[in-house]
């Protein structure tokens with residue numbers, strides 16, 4: 001694991017966007033795993049800016065998203081389809097057929113999970129998987145539990161996740177209680193993982209992820225077993241990591 005400790009959200013976004021850009025420039029046909037939530041929004045903004053300057057080309061890049069709410073169609077403002085279109089895809093030259101998200105409206109849950117697993121398999125290796133971190137340690141929507149789930153599954157969201165995400169819904173809107181998510185094994189199969197974390201409110205959980213025991217009760221702790229994880233986290237998020245861990249993981253910024 002490598003850790004880039006940066007000053008703030010803006011630096012985190014720029015550093016992570018740099019890492020993603022390097023992958024795309026070196027391998028224009030790469031497969032990138034994408035995340036939603038508030039953390040990656042700054043990364044997408046930065047990538048859009050570089051695209052508009054002519055420095056990036058997404059025409060051959062393929063993407064696979066981690067998750068989608070069950071019951072929200074792609075035009076619903078809180079769906080992750082809508083989020084990706086609004087914050088990224090509509091502003092760059094991704095081909096629609098090269099982008100993939102679970103279908104939140106699928107009636108048959110098992111069939112949708114099988115379809116998404118097949119999409120992941122057909123893409124071959126994920127070259128780089130971008131991940132945010134939930135306050136309870138979730139990655140994608142792999143919530144804390146007694147065991148890790150390997151493949152795509154439909155998950156009952158924890159109370160804390162529903163509460164955390166409720167800020168994005170308008171008053172009176174029904175907040176989904178279930179979501180489709182890529183499983184832990186699919187995430188771990190990515191060649192490279194980029195975890196981005198911002199803010200003091202994530203300091204405790206980031207410390208557990210990096211320093212604590214590997215346990216499905218803190219889903220992201222399994223990243224300790226992956227051989228190419230880069231964490232980009234700001235000072236607030238790093239504020240509970242002990243000095244020894246910081247010294248052993250910290251990379252110099254160039």
Ligand SMILES: O=P(O)(O)OC[C@H]1O[C@](O)(CO)[C@@H](O)[C@@H]1O
Nearest residue numbers: 036037038039132133134140141
């Ligand atoms: O970045 P946020 O908004 O704190 O969300 C944390 C994580 O939870 C999710 O919203 C659930 O998948 C992710 O998209 C995100 O990485």
